Amino acid sequence: MDLNRRNFLTGSLGAATMMGLAACSSVHSNSADSTTSSSSAAVGAAGSSTTAAPSTTAASGSGVTPSSSAPSSAVAVKGDISFSFWGGSTGETAGFNHAKKMFESANPGTTINLKIVPYDGFFAGIDRGIQAGNAPDIFRVDYTTIGKYSGKGVLLDVSPYFDAAEIDAFLPALWEGIKYDGVPYGVPHQTDTTCIVYSKAAFETAGITSVPTTLASAWSWEEFSAVATKLRASLPDKKFPFAYDWTQAGAFRWLSWLYQAGGTLLTPDLKKVALPSAAATEAMDYTKSFFTNKWTPDSATIKTSQYSDNFFLSQIVPMSFIGDFLVPELADPKSGYKGEWGATYMPQHKAAASDLGGNAIVARKDTKNPELAAAFLKFLVSEDIMKYFCEQAIELPTLKSLASADLKYAYRPDVVKICAEQASTISDTIVKESTVGSFASINTVLQDQLELAFHGKSSADTISAIASGVTSALGS
Amino acid sequence: MTSSRMAVPVADGGAGAQLLQPGRPPVRRRRGGTLAGWTFLAPNLILSGVFLLLPLVLAIIISFQKRESLGTPEFLGVNNYLDLVVDPVFWEALWNTAVFTICTVPVGMALGLGIAYLLNGLLPGRTLYRSIIFLPLVISGVATGVLGSWMFDQYNGFINNLLATFGIDGPNWQSDGGWAMFSVILMTLWQRVGFDMLIYLAGLQGVGQDVLEAASIDGATGWQKFRRVTFPLLGPSTFFLLIMNLIYSFQIFDTVFAMTAGGPGYSTTMLVTYAYQTGFGEHGSGQLGYAATIGVVIFLITLVITVVQWRANKSRDQVG
Numbered sequence: 001m002d003l004n005r006r007n008f009l010t011g012s013l014g015a016a017t018m019m020g021l022a023a024c025s026s027v028h029s030n031s032a033d034s035t036t037s038s039s040s041a042a043v044g045a046a047g048s049s050t051t052a053a054p055s056t057t058a059a060s061g062s063g064v065t066p067s068s069s070a071p072s073s074a075v076a077v078k079g080d081i082s083f084s085f086w087g088g089s090t091g092e093t094a095g096f097n098h099a100k101k102m103f104e105s106a107n108p109g110t111t112i113n114l115k116i117v118p119y120d121g122f123f124a125g126i127d128r129g130i131q132a133g134n135a136p137d138i139f140r141v142d143y144t145t146i147g148k149y150s151g152k153g154v155l156l157d158v159s160p161y162f163d164a165a166e167i168d169a170f171l172p173a174l175w176e177g178i179k180y181d182g183v184p185y186g187v188p189h190q191t192d193t194t195c196i197v198y199s200k201a202a203f204e205t206a207g208i209t210s211v212p213t214t215l216a217s218a219w220s221w222e223e224f225s226a227v228a229t230k231l232r233a234s235l236p237d238k239k240f241p242f243a244y245d246w247t248q249a250g251a252f253r254w255l256s257w258l259y260q261a262g263g264t265l266l267t268p269d270l271k272k273v274a275l276p277s278a279a280a281t282e283a284m285d286y287t288k289s290f291f292t293n294k295w296t297p298d299s300a301t302i303k304t305s306q307y308s309d310n311f312f313l314s315q316i317v318p319m320s321f322i323g324d325f326l327v328p329e330l331a332d333p334k335s336g337y338k339g340e341w342g343a344t345y346m347p348q349h350k351a352a353a354s355d356l357g358g359n360a361i362v363a364r365k366d367t368k369n370p371e372l373a374a375a376f377l378k379f380l381v382s383e384d385i386m387k388y389f390c391e392q393a394i395e396l397p398t399l400k401s402l403a404s405a406d407l408k409y410a411y412r413p414d415v416v417k418i419c420a421e422q423a424s425t426i427s428d429t430i431v432k433e434s435t436v437g438s439f440a441s442i443n444t445v446l447q448d449q450l451e452l453a454f455h456g457k458s459s460a461d462t463i464s465a466i467a468s469g470v471t472s473a474l475g476s
Numbered sequence: 477m478t479s480s481r482m483a484v485p486v487a488d489g490g491a492g493a494q495l496l497q498p499g500r501p502p503v504r505r506r507r508g509g510t511l512a513g514w515t516f517l518a519p520n521l522i523l524s525g526v527f528l529l530l531p532l533v534l535a536i537i538i539s540f541q542k543r544e545s546l547g548t549p550e551f552l553g554v555n556n557y558l559d560l561v562v563d564p565v566f567w568e569a570l571w572n573t574a575v576f577t578i579c580t581v582p583v584g585m586a587l588g589l590g591i592a593y594l595l596n597g598l599l600p601g602r603t604l605y606r607s608i609i610f611l612p613l614v615i616s617g618v619a620t621g622v623l624g625s626w627m628f629d630q631y632n633g634f635i636n637n638l639l640a641t642f643g644i645d646g647p648n649w650q651s652d653g654g655w656a657m658f659s660v661i662l663m664t665l666w667q668r669v670g671f672d673m674l675i676y677l678a679g680l681q682g683v684g685q686d687v688l689e690a691a692s693i694d695g696a697t698g699w700q701k702f703r704r705v706t707f708p709l710l711g712p713s714t715f716f717l718l719i720m721n722l723i724y725s726f727q728i729f730d731t732v733f734a735m736t737a738g739g740p741g742y743s744t745t746m747l748v749t750y751a752y753q754t755g756f757g758e759h760g761s762g763q764l765g766y767a768a769t770i771g772v773v774i775f776l777i778t779l780v781i782t783v784v785q786w787r788a789n790k791s792r793d794q795v796g
Binding site: 123127131152248297303440 | 545
């Protein structure tokens with residue numbers, strides 16, 4: 001194209017427009033805004049060092065649990081509200097249906113409209129509903145996502161509905177998990193975490209004669225490496241010792257290795273990234289070695305359509321890290337694991353650690369009937385209702401009184417007991433870091449960078465990229 | 477064409493032709509006709525406006541914003557576009573999309589044409605074959621992707637198990653980027669070749685036997701008849717398929733997402749996959765503004781390809 005006066009002027013005008021537009025803002029899409037960068041648990045647990053554990057060895061709570069018959073405000077509630085959740089299993093759906101039925105019969109004139117929505121797209125639907133003003137009054141949200149909603153100020157502050165004794169009935173770290181800037185938004189409904197399941201026959205073939213039976217005797221990293229080495233030697237080339245549950249949105253579970261190595265992701269005030277660190281390098285090197293040592297299938301990385309339980313069920317691996325909510329799937333007589341299987345604890349290194357799984361139940365701030373919403377939230381975490389739900393869904397309770405109680409799980413209570421003990425390794429730090437407002441963005445950074453690390457990117461470069469991405473997500 | 481029917485050019489011997497409107501209808505009749513015309517047009521205009529133009533305009537507006545799924549949007553100017561230029565994942569996704577398009581469009585069309593040509597003859601059971609080849613098209617892309625992930629499972633999948641029975645060590649379909657891309661291309665071809673076949677079959681039905689007979693009489697061989705007669709007469713079908721396939725390939729999402737989730741690494745991350753993960757990924761960063769920017773770029777690329785094709789094939793739609 002010839003350069004003439006018109007072209008020159010047009011080009012200059014275009015360039016000036018671009019520069020002008022660029023100068024309009026120094027903000028970028030991937031930088032955090034001030035409302036989401038602060039911590040959900042910045043106030044902390046009042047110095048508590050209590051873990052999230054529904055530990056089987058924990059002392060029983062104060063004995064004061066939220067009443068199962070009426071809210072503490074003792075105000076008669078009426079009307080109808082909607083409650084949206086994803087039915088992770090038939091047990092979960094049965095648990096919520098039971099709660100609805102019991103609540104409606106205990107509170108005549110109330111109706112809880114249950115909406116069961118597929119997990120895929122669940123939060124996108126909630127977000128659209130909030131923007132459009134027609135989101136459900138109450139919805140389920142996992143602890144690693146709750147900060148996104150509480151940070152944006154769209155959730156109901158439940159502090160007027162819970163007195164000190166009722167708050168004390170919860171495992172402290174889990175109550176902290178639903179707080180943002182010291183304010184509780186919702187109720188901790190259940191929790192779950194990762195433990196190891198293994199094939200007894202494969203272990204026997206590999207000459208592994210015993211597995212840890214107490215949390216204190218969990219494998220060290222060295223012992224775990226020795227187990228993996230023995231399994232590797234006993235397996236054919238196309239089978240591998242184990243798979244880890246970091247697939248896709250589970251990428252944050254890599255952090256368990258970081259915590260086990262004595263590191264943290266964020267600084268204690270949760271405002272800055274605590275990487276790079278020696279612990280991060282150690283955790284990264286160790287987890288990368290899973291692939292170089294052929295302990296883990298090459299395809300069991302982050303961006304894959306196969307999860308750790310798929311590898312275990314298809315017997316590609318004789319050992320797998322899974323969440324306890326998958327126990328019913330493995331124990332299913334028809335489609336479950338073919339062969340005898342047991343469970344044991346996560347390995348430990350400088351510390352024992354596991355991931356914060358599970359869900360809270362929250363209400364929308366602009367719900368038309370906050371009294372009814374709060375009453376139903378309280379009802380869901382009342383002792384009888386929570387017990388029934390956890391027994392049906394094979395999940396762990398959040399009330400101290402139930403943590404030490406003997407729940408009658410429908411499948412493999414021995415495995416659930418191990419997971420419950422494992423949950424005692426979810427420290428306050430893990431809870432705080434997992435519930436920061438920008439954790440969803442941090443998890444995306446982990447997904448992208450861990451995937452590259454497991455395909456050859458160096459530990460130093462990966463940690464540097466994670467640090468940069470987390471800093472951007474925090475807006476620090 | 478319309479104006480030449482409605483108006484008669486009249487030479488006035490000097491200043492050029494003037495248009496004389498013969499037999500103008502009465503005003504009321506004209507108004508009635510205009511109203512009827514708008515009535516017929518209105519549904520299409522409303523639907524196009526609400527479901528095509530409005531979202532397009534909104535997407536362009538959002539691409540200039542920092543917008544998350546919750547909260548108030550913030551105007552960013554062109555920062556999203558500037559970030560995109562220096563975003564290595566975007567360039568990798570663009571490259572992957574280009575490779576995917578180059579591999580799927582010509583191969584798919586060639587296969588579709590070949591199958592259509594074979595099934596256009598007097599083959600016994602041809603209706604059954606046509607149905608079988610067309611069947612994958614009615615399966616959703618997600619189902620195709622899930623099926624692909626099972627078939628190409630490198631440790632326990634059908635393909636590698638089949639290869640193993642012949643003593644062949646199957647490739648690493650999931651952990652090797654090149655093989656992962658190849659598996660996605662194969663599944664896409666499997667799904668799409670039925671559509672190409674169908675359009676070419678329709679085109680072949682329109683190729684007159686008289687023209688082919690004339691070519692035979694002139695001494696043309698079978699290949700010459702195909703190359704010099706049939707293929708040129710299939711011009712409109714080829715043009716239509718080229719545009720549709722290019723757009724389809726550039727907007728590939730569901731099959732890839734369900735099959736490889738964009739991995740390993742970013743080796744099968746396509747532009748739309750990247751946009752989705754950026755904007756809508758469950759537990760993702762929820763950067764709707766940045767995702768819209770990627771969407772606008774996809775739109776512009778598709779527009780450029782279509783315009784270039786349109787101009788290059790301007791005469792084609794008059795053929796056949």
